[in-house]
Structure formats: structure tokens, C-alpha cells
Amino acid sequence: xxxxxxxxxxxxxxxxxxxxxxxxxxxPPTVFQTRNLPTPExxxxxxxxxxxxxxxxxxxxxxxxxxxxxxxxxxxxTAVVSNAPFLRECGITDxxxxxxxxxxxxxxxxxxxxxxxxxxxxDFALADTGTFVMxxxxxxxxxxxxxxxxxxxxxxxxxxxxxxxxxFSRVPKPADLSSSxxxxxxxxxxxxxxxxxxxxxxxxxxxxxxxxx
Amino acid sequence: xxxxxxxxxxTVADPNLQKAIYTATGRLMAHRAGSxxxxxxxxxxxxxxxxxxxxxxxxxxxxxxxFERNVIAHGGEVVFCNDGVEVADFILDLAGKRxxxxxxxxxxxxxxxxxxxxxxxxxxxxxxxxDLGEYILQLMHQRPYHIVAPALHLTRxxxxxLFTEKLGVENEVVIEKQTKIARAVLREKFLAAxxxxxxxxxxxxxxxxxxxxENEGNARLSTSAPKIHIAIAGIEKLIPRATDLNVFLKxxxxxxxxxxxxxxxxxLSGPRREGEIDGPEEFYVVLLDSGRTKLLANAEKRExxxxxxxxxxxxxxxxxxxxxxxxxxxxxxxxxxxxxxxQFHGVMQDPWLPFASSLCGACAEVCPVxxxxxxxxxxxxxxxxxxxxxxxxxxxxxxxxxxRHPRLFALSGKLGSIFTPRPKNAGWIRHLHGFISVGPLKxxxxxxxxxxxxxxxxxxxxKERGK
Numbered sequence: 001x002x003x004x005x006x007x008x009x010x011x012x013x014x015x016x017x018x019x020x021x022x023x024x025x026x027x028p029p030t031v032f033q034t035r036n037l038p039t040p041e042x043x044x045x046x047x048x049x050x051x052x053x054x055x056x057x058x059x060x061x062x063x064x065x066x067x068x069x070x071x072x073x074x075x076x077x078t079a080v081v082s083n084a085p086f087l088r089e090c091g092i093t094d095x096x097x098x099x100x101x102x103x104x105x106x107x108x109x110x111x112x113x114x115x116x117x118x119x120x121x122x123d124f125a126l127a128d129t130g131t132f133v134m135x136x137x138x139x140x141x142x143x144x145x146x147x148x149x150x151x152x153x154x155x156x157x158x159x160x161x162x163x164x165x166x167x168f169s170r171v172p173k174p175a176d177l178s179s180s181x182x183x184x185x186x187x188x189x190x191x192x193x194x195x196x197x198x199x200x201x202x203x204x205x206x207x208x209x210x211x212x213x
Numbered sequence: 214x215x216x217x218x219x220x221x222x223x224t225v226a227d228p229n230l231q232k233a234i235y236t237a238t239g240r241l242m243a244h245r246a247g248s249x250x251x252x253x254x255x256x257x258x259x260x261x262x263x264x265x266x267x268x269x270x271x272x273x274x275x276x277x278x279x280f281e282r283n284v285i286a287h288g289g290e291v292v293f294c295n296d297g298v299e300v301a302d303f304i305l306d307l308a309g310k311r312x313x314x315x316x317x318x319x320x321x322x323x324x325x326x327x328x329x330x331x332x333x334x335x336x337x338x339x340x341x342x343x344d345l346g347e348y349i350l351q352l353m354h355q356r357p358y359h360i361v362a363p364a365l366h367l368t369r370x371x372x373x374x375l376f377t378e379k380l381g382v383e384n385e386v387v388i389e390k391q392t393k394i395a396r397a398v399l400r401e402k403f404l405a406a407x408x409x410x411x412x413x414x415x416x417x418x419x420x421x422x423x424x425x426x427e428n429e430g431n432a433r434l435s436t437s438a439p440k441i442h443i444a445i446a447g448i449e450k451l452i453p454r455a456t457d458l459n460v461f462l463k464x465x466x467x468x469x470x471x472x473x474x475x476x477x478x479x480x481l482s483g484p485r486r487e488g489e490i491d492g493p494e495e496f497y498v499v500l501l502d503s504g505r506t507k508l509l510a511n512a513e514k515r516e517x518x519x520x521x522x523x524x525x526x527x528x529x530x531x532x533x534x535x536x537x538x539x540x541x542x543x544x545x546x547x548x549x550x551x552x553x554x555x556q557f558h559g560v561m562q563d564p565w566l567p568f569a570s571s572l573c574g575a576c577a578e579v580c581p582v583x584x585x586x587x588x589x590x591x592x593x594x595x596x597x598x599x600x601x602x603x604x605x606x607x608x609x610x611x612x613x614x615x616x617r618h619p620r621l622f623a624l625s626g627k628l629g630s631i632f633t634p635r636p637k638n639a640g641w642i643r644h645l646h647g648f649i650s651v652g653p654l655k656x657x658x659x660x661x662x663x664x665x666x667x668x669x670x671x672x673x674x675x676k677e678r679g680k
Contacts, residue, residue, distance in 0.1 A: 005293035008448065008502045012274045015509035024272035030456035031261075033254070083490075105491045109438065113404060129473045141490040142437040146430060164463070164474070168456045175287060175420035175455070175482035179492055180437075183478040188430040190392065191470075192346035192364050193372055195237050198392045201345055202399065203430025203477070 030172075032165040035128075042127040042160040043211055049130030053186030054199065055207045063090035066154055066212045070119065071095050073152060073208065079117035080108070080148065083139045086121045087154060090212070102141065112147035118204065119152045120145050121159075124170075125209070128163045129185055132209070136180035145184060151204040153184075157213040221540045230366060234537050237365040238528040244471025245525055245579065252463070261460045263583040266519035269418075269451050273509070276418040276451045277500065283421025287483030289496035296503050297327025300445060303499065304329075304408070305336050307441070313338075313407030317399075317439065319425070319432035320344040321412025322360060322522055323447050323501060325544045329410075340410070341402050343431035345395055352379045358538035359546070360524035361469045366537060399431070409435035409493070413446035414521065415461060416498070419454045422482035423498060426465060426475040433477050442481070442493035448500050449518035455480070461521065464581035468523035504557040517552045517589060519582040526576035526586060532569060542566065548576035552589045560596050567593035605657065623672060630666040641665070 013020065037045070047057040060066045067090045074097050081093050081100040093100045099115070102108035112118060120140055124133040132153050136142050145151045161167055174181040188203030199205040224230055249255045269276055281291040294300045308314070316333065318324065318340055330340045330351065342351040346364035350357060352375055357363035364372075373386045376394055385391055411432050415424040423444040425432045436442045452461065458480075466472040485492030508514045527533045527547030538546040542563045543554045551566050560567070567590045576586045598606050615622050633642070641662040669677075 004295045004299055004502075007295055008293050008500070008506065009274050009277065011502070011506035012277070012448070012509060015506055016271060016273065018272070018274055020274075022275065024275045024453075025268065027268055027453055030454065030459065032456075032459065102490055108490055109404065113400075131474055136485070136489050136492055138488040138490065142433070143491050146433055146437065165459045168459050172454070172456050173420055174480050175283070175417075175422045179287065179481065179483050179486050179489060179496075181480040182433065183474060183480075184476065185472070185474040185478075186476050188428070189476055190345045190429050192344070192349070192362065193367070193369055193388045193391060194233075195240055195362070195365065196369075196388045198389050201392055201396060201429040201431070202343065202403075202434055 030168070032169040033163070034166050034169060035162040037127065037162040039157055039160065042162060043157050043213065045127040045162075046125060046130055046160055046209070046211065049128060050186075050209050051130075053130050053207075055130060055186050055209060057209045057211065059211050059213060061213055063212060066210050067091040067095070069210055070152060070154065073150075074098070074117060077116035078114070079119050079152075080111050080115040080144050082120040082141060082144050084121035085139065086156060087119065090154065092119060092154065103138070108141055109143055109147070112143045115148045117150045117152055118144040118146070118148035119154065122153050122155050123159065124167055125153075125155050125160050125211075126163055126167060126183070127160050130209075131164075132184040133161075133167060134182050134184065135174065135178040136182075137178055142180060142182070145182075146203050149200060149204055150206040150208070151184075151187075152208040152210065154210045154212065157211050160211075219540050219542070221536050224537050224540055225535060229368070230537060231535075233366055233368070234534055237359075237362055238534050241362070241470065241524070241528040245468055245528070246471075248467040248471040248473060252467075258460055258464055259581055259583050262464055262521075262581055263519065265452060265457050265460060266582050267516075269453055270449060270509070270515050270518055273448065273451065276453060277448060279418040280416055280421055280451060280498075283419065284483065284496075284498055285421070287421050287496075288486075289421065289483040289498060292497055292499045294499055294501050294503075296501075297329065297332065300327055300499055300501060301329060301332035301336075303497075304333060304410075304443065305338070307443075307497075308338060308408065311407065311441065313441065315402065315406045316340040316408045316410055317343050317402050317406040317431075317435045318347075318410045319412065319427065319435040320347050320363070321410070321445060322357070322544065323412055323445055324410065325357060327501070327503060329445070341399070341406075343399050343402070343435060344427070344429060345392060345431075348395055348399065349375065356539070356544050359527055360522050360549075362524070366539070403431075403434045403438045406435075406439040408441045408443060409437075409439040410443050410445060411436050413444050413450050413498075414465065415452050415458065416446055416450045416500075417453075417455050417458075417480075417482075418451055420480075420482055422455065422480050424458065425479045425481070426462070426477070427479075428470075428472075428476040430477060433479055436479060436481055437492055440493055441495045441497075442484075443497045443499060444481070445499040445501065447518075448502055448505055449520075465521055465523055468521075468525040468579065468581040508556050513589065513592060514556055516584050517549070517556060519584055520549055520553070521582055522549075523581055525579040525581065529575040529579050531571060531573060531575070548586045548590075549584070552584075552586055552593065555593050560593055561600060564597045564601075567597065623670070626666075626670050626672075630668070630670070633666050 122132040
């Protein structure tokens with residue numbers, strides 16, 4: 001297929017009148033629409049937007065309260081909890097019904113396929129769209145926020161950013177940090193049959209944000 | 214390609230289908246309008262998106278190579294393919310080496326373009342569409358009706374019968390329950406699949422990353438659960454920098470479905486890294502030409518490569534809203550299909566296509582990357598009429614000559630006014646009688662009505678007023 005590579009690049013250059021290795025015209029720098037928003041107002045905005053998406057936001061004071069909210073949600077069912085240190089600090093990894101500490105892909109996948117809840121933290125959250133930002137790492141796997149029917153994100157209030165622009169101004173190259181960055185904005189949904197909105201197609205149909213202030 | 218025959222009259226005469234198309238596109242229009250209204254800088258974003266795309270396409274060879282370098286740096290591989298045959302060969306070869314049989318696929322117009330599923334299935338692979346709408350269409354052996362709402366022409370009752378027939382389940386007409394049935398069937402496929410195939414909404418040159426936006430989670434599953442991820446994209450999908458997403462992501466979701474961001478935006482670069490618990494172990498990006506380089510040489514035509522496949526032009530098009538998505542010759546329907554199809558296949562393949570437009574301009578007004586679709590349609594029309602000698606062209610040539618000779622023009626206007634038979638009810642003239650109702654003129658008038666000629670011409674009235 002290396003021939004196809006040469007064919008295509010040659011055709012592109014011939015059409016554009018460019019030479020191999022010719023640098024592009026200069027590109028103006030990205031303009032970020034950043035926004036100055038104090039943390040309490042970020043929380044307020046996130047809660048509002050998250051609720052609009054049919055997400056369930058819960059504001060708590062401190063780790064202990066976060067842990068008790070999660071305990072009440074699990075309520076005798078099963079959960080897979082990510083390896084995020086924040087969740088351990090909150091005591092969520094020690095709750096009844098919880099499986100955590102996965103390092104092997106197949107075991108994690110099997111556990112997530114049957115668990116009632118997937119519980120993660122998030123690297124950031126975006127206030128103006130109600131979005132979780134999650135980078136894949138030894139602390140956060142991809143499938144925990146994806147396979148179980150309910151996703152619970154437990155995030156410290158100081159991880160909230162005002163908007164998408166703020167995220168890219170802080171993380172201009174997500175690929176340097178992880179093989180996967182995902183923005184999660186509300187529960188999984190479809191409107192493919194008759195434009196009727198249904199939640200929980202392939203991903204979680206319910207999503208909680210527990211914001212720890 | 215399971216291309217259905219063009220059946221415009223049938224579509225227009227089918228009240229259920231008309232209602233389905235009008236309701237769905239109407240909703241999508243309202244959602245878009247509601248979500249762009251609060252954006253104070255919406256027009257600036259469109260301009261920025263247009264300029265970024267123009268810059269990338271004008272320097273495409275540079276960005277393709279930068280992208281390739283960065284994919285390799287992250288442990289992935291880039292495969293350049295001239296056409297669909299090469300794409301299928303690459304996948305079949307890889308599948309053979311890995312002993313892979315089951316593929317889960319997320320929605321991708323590019324793979325529809327090259328009939329990928331059919332090609333793979335002919336060689337014994339099982340390739341399953343996992344987007345709910347695409348899954349339904351795959352079971353029905355139909356192509357997408359719309360770029361973002363592929364099954365908008367179907368009712369829950371058709372889906373119920375289909376699931377009963379193909380999946381052996383009880384007839385279920387509640388949409389939530391139908392969705393659960395599909396979820397259960399497809400969940401098994403995700404967990405058993407050897408390869409996940411996705412498309413790409415954007416390819417990021419400075420990161421070697423593939424960006425996929427979606428609402429269901431099937432693209433995340435396709436790219437996370439199997440051990441091999443193959444992303445397939447046209448070479449025009451590149452943008453220079455990850456930070457440019459602050460323009461494109463704000464436009465794409467809003468223009469498509471009225472969402473500020475779609476539920477999932479995945480930014481994927483390479484196989485899983487040291488210590489990461491899940492994600493693919495192998496990562497390939499297939500870069501497809503398949504006709505795209507043909508458009509590059511012409512500065513105006515290459516604008517159609519800016520398209521980010523939001524579907525807004527379909528929703529706003531009075532023609533699409535009447536004739537639906539299956540009455541276009543290729544998988545790309547609506548205004549964007551009208552310019553892409555002839556540019557990819559050659560204008561003379563379906564010479565009627567660029568003419569099937571009122572040039573109202575609604576598509577250009579809502580295009581998030583400001584593609585001037587009407588202008589491109591006019592250019593295509595010019596190309597078509599130049600490439601054949603037509604009676605219509607000669608007639609308009611005579612008309613142009615006449616217009617340059619005012620006295621003759623005035624005289625012919627008077628003669629026309631005298632000799633054109635007027636309908637009794639003073640309505641529009643639908644067909645002419647006598648000596649002019651033959652030959653090419655008769656055919657021309659089959660699709661056109663004329664207003665009756667005025668008793669006095671504008672020139673006569675002007676002269677009267679002047680006195």
C-alpha cells in the first residue's frame with residue numbers, strides 16, 4: 001500500500017501545485033473564548049446544564065457526604081469503581097457491592113458488563129455544557145463510564161472549567177497525555193426511530209454528577 | 214450498492230412518508246435554530262471554520278504527512294487507500310492474520326460510500342452496524358435516508374415487523390422496548406467482536422488523533438471494546454490542531470441536532486498506552502481518496518471537501534423535504550449530495566441532478582462551514598450545458614441576441630403577446646397549442662408553467678407614464 005501513499009500524495013501535490021516538504025502558509029493562533037467565572041458560579045452553571053440534559057446533579061459538602069450519597073444509590077446493587085485516588089479518599093472504594101482495583105482488561109470488561117453502576121471521577125468538567133472530560137489512564141478505564149446502565153461521576157468542584165475553550169487552552173494536545181479523551185455530555189441517547197428520544201441505547205441511560213465542594 | 218431506483222412521484226404521493234420527512238426535518242431545523250441563536254459569535258465561528266478548512270485543504274499534503282508522523286509516534290499505523298477495494302483488501306488481510314471474523318461498526322458515511330460491509334461479507338466476515346438507525350437499515354438492506362438520521366423514513370411498526378422477522382422476537386411497537394432489544398443483541402456483538410471500525414469526524418494533524426462524535430455510545434464501544442480499532446476517513450477530514458476543535462465542535466452538534474455538544478466526543482490517538490487498562494491494542498487509520506483528489510485542482514470545487522456532514526442542508530432544502538433521501542443517485546442526498554455526487558462521479562453520470570434545485574440558497578445560509586452550494590450548482594450546470602449541444606442552449610442564445618437588439622425585442626414581445634393563446638380562466642399557461650406545441654418546446658413545457666403575457670409591456674407602460 002506504500003504505492004497508494006505515493007499515488008495519493010503525488011495527486012494532492014499536483015492538484016495544489018505544491019512541492020514535497022513545502023511548509024504551509026502560516027496559520028493564525030487559536031483564539032480561545034475563555035470566561036472568568038468563580039467556582040461557585042461554575043458549579044451553579046454545571047448543575048443547571050447537567051439537569052437540562054436529564055442528568056442528575058447532586059451537590060455535596062465534603063468527601064464523607066459524597067460517599068454516603070453513593071452508598072444510598074448503590075443500595076444493595078453492584079458497582080465497578082475506577083482507580084481514581086479521589087474515590088478512594090472519599091471511601092467509595094470500600095462500600096459494599098463495589099469491585100475496584102482492576103488492572104486487566106478482560107476482567108474489567110466482564111465486571112462492567114454485569115455491574116449496575118459504573119463509578120468514576122473525571123479530569124475536568126465543563127460548566128456551560130454539563131460535560132465530563134475523561135482521559136484514559138491507569139486511574140480511569142474507558143468501559144466503566146460506558147458498559148453499566150448507570151454512570152456516577154464524582155468530581156471535586158475545583159475540576160470544573162467554564163467551557164470547552166478553557167479545556168483546550170489548558171490541554172492543547174490531549175494526545176500527549178492519553179490515548180483517549182472523551183467528553184461525556186449527558187446520558188446515552190438516540191432519536192433514530194420516529195425522532196422519539198430514548199435514553200440508554202448503548203451507553204448508560206442514567207448519569208449522576210456528584211460535585212464535592 | 215443497493216441503490217434503489219429513483220421514485221420521486223411515489224415519494225411525493227405517499228402521505229405517510231411526506232409526514233415523516235416533514236416532521237423529522239422540521240424538528241431538526243427547530244433544534245438547530247434554537248441552539249445557534251444564543252451564540253453571539255455564531256457567524257464568526259462559521260467564518261473561522263471555513264478559513265480553517267480552506268487552509269487545511271490548500272496545504273493538504275503537509276497535514277496528511279504531519280498526521281501520519283503523529284499517528285506513528287503514538288504507536289498507530291496509517292494506511293493510504295486509493296479506493297474501496299484497497300480498503301477491503303487491507304481489512305481482510307489484517308483479519309486473516311489475526312484470525313478475526315466479527316466486526317462491529319459505528320456510523321460512517323465514508324464506509325457507505327465504498328460499500329464496505331458488502332465487500333467484507335462477500336469474504337465471510339460478519340460486519341455489524343451498531344448505530345440503532347444503521348442497524349435497522351442493515352437488516353432491511355437499505356442505505357441511509359439522511360446523513361445524521363439514517364432511518365427517519367421508517368415507522369415503529371415497520372421496525373417491529375423487521376425485528377420479529379429477523380431477530381425472532383415478539384412484535385414490539387414501543388420504541389423504548391425496541392431500543393432495548395437492539396441494545397441486548399448488539400451488546401453481545403460488542404463484547405465478542407475482534408475488530409471495531411469507526412469513521413472520523415475530524416483527523417487532527419498535530420496530534421495524530423481521530424475525533425468521533427455520537428450520541429448512542431456505539432462508537433465509543435466500537436473503538437474501546439475490541440482489540441483492534443480501524444478508523445476509516447476521507448483525506449479531507451483533516452484539521453491542523455486539536456485546539457481548532459473549539460470552533461468545529463461548537464458548530465457540528467448544533468447544526469446537526471441542536472446539541473451544544475453531542476453526548477460523546479471521543480478523541481483517540483493510537484492504541485492503549487502503558488498502564489491503561491482498556492482500549493484497543495492495535496490502531497489503524499485508513500485514509501481514503503476515492504475521487505477526492507479530483508476535486509482539489511479547482512479552487513471553487515474543492516470547497517465541497519470542507520463539508521463536516523452535519524446534514525443541516527438536507528433539513529433546510531425544500532427539494533429534499535419533498536423527495537426524501539432515497540431519490541438521489543448516490544448515498545449523499547440533499548444539496549451537498551447534489552454537488553458531491555457529480556464531482557466524484559463526473560457531471561454526465563446524472564446530468565439532471567444539479568438542475569433539481571430552486572437555488573433558494575437555504576443550504577448555504579445554514580452550512581456551518583459556509584460552502585456556497587448554489588454557486589457550485591450553477592457551475593455544474595454550466596459544465597453540463599457546455600458539454601452537450603442542446604436546443605435549449607441555442608434558444609437562450611437567440612434570446613440573448615434578441616435582448617441586445619431593443620427594437621426587435623419589443624417587436625417580438627408584441628408578436629408573442631398577440632399569438633400566445635390565453636387560458637380562459639386567466640391562470641397560468643400549462644401547455645401551448647398549435648404550431649409551438651411540438652418537439653423540444655413541448656418537452657420543455659411539460660415541467661414548466663408560464664404566466665400569461667401582459668396586455669401591455671413594461672416598456673409601453675413606461676412610455677405612457679413618461680408622457
